[in-house]
Amino acid sequence: MLDIVESEKFKLPMRPRQEITEMFSTFVQLDEDQFSKWLTDSKLRRSIQNCLGHLAEVPTSENFWAFYWHKNWRNSSNSLAGTHLSAYLQEPCYWAAYKTDRRFTNTQYGLADYFQMASAEVKTVLENFNPDRSSSLKAYASMAFPSLLKDILRQRKEADICTNWGLLRKVSKKQVLEALDNAGLSTTQIAQYRLAWTCFKELYIQNSSGGTNKLPEPDRNLWEEIANLYNTERRSQLTPPGSECNSQTIEQWLIKTAICVRAYLYRSVASLNVPKSGEDSDQMSSLPDPTSESLMADMIAQEDDENRQNQLSQINAVLLTALLSLDIQCQEILKLYYKQGFTQQQIIEQLQISQPTVSRRLIKARESLLAALIGWSHETLNISVTSNLVKDMSTALEEWLRFRYGDSLIS
Template sequence: MRPRQEITEMFSTFVELEGDRFSKWLIDIKLHRSIQTCLESSPFVPNSENFWALHWYKHWREQSNSLAKMHLSAYLQEPNYWAAKKTIGKFTNSQYSLADYFQMANAEIETILKNFNPEKCSSLKAYSTMAIPSRLKDILRQRKETDICTNWALLRKVSKKQLLEALDHAGLSPTLIAQYRLAWTCFKELYVQSQPGGTKSLPEPEPQLWEAIANLYNREQENQLTQPTPECATEKIEQWLTQAAIYVRIYLYPPVSSLNLTISEDDSMTTLDLPDLSSDSLITEMIAQEDAQNQQNQQFQIQDILLKALQNIEAKTQEILKLYYQQGLTQPQIVQRLQMSQPTVSRRLLKARESLLATLIQWSQDTLNISVTSNLVKDMSTALEEWLKVKYGKSS
């Protein structure tokens, strides 16, 4: 259990960066009052950070409570900061700074909360610690793709749902959104027919195609739009679609401005004298100690499921694994030792790794509720290879 003051700070304080360094903790007065009121009105509730994290998560999920989301945003400041530190260490040639990655991580709070399942992983912080770095990798890949993707390729591949969400997010009126949607539908119908698929550098439509899109729009608007509007010239259609692409790009991949997350609606903030995140602070150590137990339990679970999966592999393949990882024999040497063909040895090694990796991925999905991405699979594959080396190395 933690002191109540520490619980209060966990759910009401935010990191402020100065350049690429931790600057100070800021306490949100509104959140501070909120958590204090909860603590005072619930004297018999345990002073457990995980209890309050799940408490606010439940409020957010059931009521879309913005105050609950802000409490959780404050709570996840540390995993977001360390995820940003870890990412900048891996992508040293990236154009983004620590502050940029920290902002990206903070912007993913909604996604993290949507994907979190307390029935599969009881600790929101433990889940976030694993999920946020993976999300940052995906964001970097998506940003790279959208940077080289033309407006027309973007409009071609975006879904109707994403388009409408982007237009609504941009603050357009329902009438204008309907006009943009119809223009996009006409564009998709005619442009897709005129261009091959699978390219990110699709060219701008020719003048004749713009005219055809405008003509189709003017024919369809009477049936498709609820409010009568004047006919549109090709210039207006082109302007709408160009702007729609900008809205979609901003909505799907928000630009990084190197600013910290907006803390509260009324900006009622004050500096709090908490330990420095850039040093081995007491609060960081305490959190690390609490999380270490969760991580150790997860490591024991992983060890157990991999050992059981290994036992289910046929004996001959287990012998090949021992020769490869324990004795360090090459595949040609194993072929000679066991009098088997090269393709058979290679295939058995590959299938054994794939079987163990599939077990590890399934455990991650079922236990940690993690969305499996290509980056995560690559990381798991590397971790599995290390585990096999250690496992057989210990038995030598």
């Protein structure tokens, strides 16, 4: 959840941690680029309450419900799953938009624009999220949304400053295909346009000496060369190969391709929580019946074990990151001490350094790793730092170091 100080500072009230219903059924409403209020979707509220009402023991972990709806979304077993997750990810969307707005002050976009851009990328975040590698969907989304917004701005800047030909030279095959498909072209048209673009790119790059975005338009001779190459390649690249095309047709196809690419890079932003035309927000037909879903029972049974495994994975990642951030000499001393079993005297002889240096380096390395572990416990598990915690973490750290080096997992 959001830090309470941040929430109060920027007027985005926290949804109570215990209110699972609110987390998965409310959406941010902005007013003049500022947070206004939380809006509740009645159908989503009834959906989550329907799930909760059929359970004798209700899981209160937000991660449990995020993983539950994500699995439903992956399995396409519940049409509301994606919308529940969109509601859940409103806070990461908002904070990504807020930080982007503060960072990029020289653009024409405001916080509301960035928020809509981030909201439109929820599906991308859900597709890329791997529950086996991350213990928190919200934490993953908090890292993913800023990166996606930055990429969108980069693409839009390029689309702004490039000529049609400079843009077609820069974009990737994947972007071209997605842009043409997004524009509603048929499979045959997409194949023809893609081949025309490939021939254009091959010959245009050969005939362009500059590296700027404002590259000159191809002359008639170049268009003829592109058309000739297309007519040769279509026999082996297209099924069916289609008829021959003249240079004017190829030019028109590529102009249309550039238009499609610009439209794709500037793809419109639609709110994910707006009911589709003709959709009754009070309709109950799509609500799940939890009593018939083995997925729910399976997840409840697995939750404790998965939480332990996720926490162990997080601890391992935190400590490994902290270990690799140490200076080379500290890493070498740890390796000799834990992997080779050297005494401090043997380390002194091996590295030709003084005893105080070895002792300080060992202490510094352990303290850095312990600080990372305690920091993770405080931030992730909300555990207060006490002397007993430090003692327990020190013991756990020693075990981790001996295990990591003893199993030769670190060279």
